[in-house]
Amino acid sequence: MSGSSNIVAMKKVVQQLRFEANINRVKVSQAAAELQQFCIQNALQDPLLTGVSSSTNPFRTQKVCSFL
Amino acid sequence: MGEMEQLRKEAESLKDEITAARKAVQDLTLQDHVAGTAVVGRVQLKTRKTLRGHLSKIYAVHWGDSKLCVSASQDGKLIVWDSYTTNKVHAIPLKSSWVMTCAYAPSGNMVACGGLDNMCSIYNLKGKDGNVKVMRELAAHTGYLSCCRFLNDNEIITSSGDCTCVLWDIETGSQKTVFAGHLGDCMSLGVAPDFNTFISGACDFTAKLWDIRDGQCRQTFGGHESDINAIGFFPNGNAVITGSDDASCKLYDLRSDQELITYQDSGIMCGVTSLAPSLSGRLILAGYDDFNCNIWDSLKAERVGVLSGHDNRVSCIGVTPDGMACCTGSWDSFLKIWN
Numbered sequence: 368m369s370g371s372s373n374i375v376a377m378k379k380v381v382q383q384l385r386f387e388a389n390i391n392r393v394k395v396s397q398a399a400a401e402l403q404q405f406c407i408q409n410a411l412q413d414p415l416l417t418g419v420s421s422s423t424n425p426f427r428t429q430k431v432c433s434f435l
Numbered sequence: 436m437g438e439m440e441q442l443r444k445e446a447e448s449l450k451d452e453i454t455a456a457r458k459a460v461q462d463l464t465l466q467d468h469v470a471g472t473a474v475v476g477r478v479q480l481k482t483r484k485t486l487r488g489h490l491s492k493i494y495a496v497h498w499g500d501s502k503l504c505v506s507a508s509q510d511g512k513l514i515v516w517d518s519y520t521t522n523k524v525h526a527i528p529l530k531s532s533w534v535m536t537c538a539y540a541p542s543g544n545m546v547a548c549g550g551l552d553n554m555c556s557i558y559n560l561k562g563k564d565g566n567v568k569v570m571r572e573l574a575a576h577t578g579y580l581s582c583c584r585f586l587n588d589n590e591i592i593t594s595s596g597d598c599t600c601v602l603w604d605i606e607t608g609s610q611k612t613v614f615a616g617h618l619g620d621c622m623s624l625g626v627a628p629d630f631n632t633f634i635s636g637a638c639d640f641t642a643k644l645w646d647i648r649d650g651q652c653r654q655t656f657g658g659h660e661s662d663i664n665a666i667g668f669f670p671n672g673n674a675v676i677t678g679s680d681d682a683s684c685k686l687y688d689l690r691s692d693q694e695l696i697t698y699q700d701s702g703i704m705c706g707v708t709s710l711a712p713s714l715s716g717r718l719i720l721a722g723y724d725d726f727n728c729n730i731w732d733s734l735k736a737e738r739v740g741v742l743s744g745h746d747n748r749v750s751c752i753g754v755t756p757d758g759m760a761c762c763t764g765s766w767d768s769f770l771k772i773w774n
Contacts, residue, residue, distance in 0.1 A: 370439075373439065374438055374439055374442065377439060377442040377443070377446070378442060380442075380446055381442055381445050381446050381449065383616065383652060384446055384449035384450060384453070385449055386651070386652075386653075387449075387453060387652075387653070387654060387655060388449050388452045388453050388456065390653065390654065390692060392456060392457065392459075392460045392690070392691050392692045392693075393460065393690040393691050394460045394462050394463075394691065395460055395461050395462060395463055395464065395465070395688070395691045395693070395695065396462050396463040396468065397690075397691075398673070398674075398688040398690050398691040398695070399463065399464075399465045399468035399469070399688075399695065400468065401671075401673065401690075402465070402669070402671070402673070402674060402688070402695075402716070402734070403468065403469055403472065403734055405669075405670070405671045405715070405716060406715050406716050406717040406733070406734060408715075409670070409714060409715035409716070409717075410715050410717060412714060412715065412758070413713050413714040413715035413717060413718070413758055414714070414757075414758050414759045414760075414774060415478065415480065415713040415714070415718055415720075415754070415758060415759075415760075415761065415774060416475065416478070416713060416714075416715060416717055416718060419759060419774050424483070424759075424774065425501075425502070425519050425759065426483035426484055426518070426519065426759075426760055426772055426774060427483060
């Protein structure tokens with residue numbers, strides 16, 4: 368009967384919401400601090416942020432200089 | 436009061452409880468916290484390589500390591516590229532040309548793809564005779580395959596237009612776990628850096644965090660006003676970034692269980708198709724329907740750069756594991772490597 372399968376589905380929805388309601392939540396101030404900290408700590412190792420010199424850029428074809 | 440009515444009331448009350456619990460930990464906003472931080476300087480990336488070879492729209496690209504990537508096009512081909520030389524390492528003809536996604540296994544041994552055929556096909560790149568052949572066809576989804584990601588050489592997770600995600604055993608071709616709960620087509624998925632969880636974005640405007648081993652949906656994030664097309668983890672695994680048809684991207688923090696920031700601009704009115712964070716997470720590169728890719732300062736929510744160069748929609752984007760470059764794929768049939 369479609370009525371009872373709707374009830375089964377709705378019970379699952381309620382069960383899931385109950386699970387999600389009960390999780391532990393950390394304060395936003397702490398979460399924000401950690402996100403920022405991660406960005407700062409890794410900034411110097413982030414090539415798209417710092418830029419890549421042509422000598423270390425694997426996507427730049429090397430031009431060879433020679434003294435004539 | 437009937438049982439159904441009672442359950443509906445309980446659901447509404449639980450939703451209110453979640454909203455209140457999220458507010459209760461909102462002692463500060465991310466904007467407040469980073470108020471003293473400067474916006475990063477203008478980011479100007481140049482196209483270093485253009486990968487030419489596809490004959491039709493490119494729908495997906497995925498890096499295997501920091502040199503090799505695989506792309507999928509509706510010309511019915513998967514191409515594995517050496518991005519340093521632009522050489523095609525493999526050009527794999529597909530049974531079905533209606534491909535929507537592709538993935539490279541972390542080991543480099545396999546690639547996978549799928550689309551309107553509702554299947555995920557696994558290809559072995561390291562076969563004995565050197566030919567690339569279909570190793571397995573994972574069939575069970577009743578809707579299109581929108582995304583797939585390998586956990587290892589024997590497990591892959593797929594997302595589908597049938598509103599579910601599935602964890603497969605590649606050897607046996609069977610479904611290990613079905614992740615059901617979304618109320619709309621699942622469009623994209625991302626695996627956590629520690630491989631314990633994954634996130635899915637769907638046409639029900641929500642993103643869900645799932646435990647891979649026990650199949651439980653742990654958290655659900657709303658707020659978008661249209662389909663979520665793209666999703667990815669912030670590099671430390673503690674936050675999720677989504678891109679939507681509502682023209683915005685959002686960052687949701689997992690530990691405080693809420694949206695912390697929205698990346699939007701009144702001048703941007705088209706949908707986000709794809710996104711990828713830079714290595715440190717400070718930059719978010721997002722592809723849009725208007726042929727551009729915008730670069731956002733993830734903490735300050737300001738646009739700090741644009742990648743323009745494609746002549747059609749940017750459909751996919753990916754940053755190399757070593758963070759050295761990003762690759763954009765477009766409906767104009769080209770892939771571009773930028774840094």
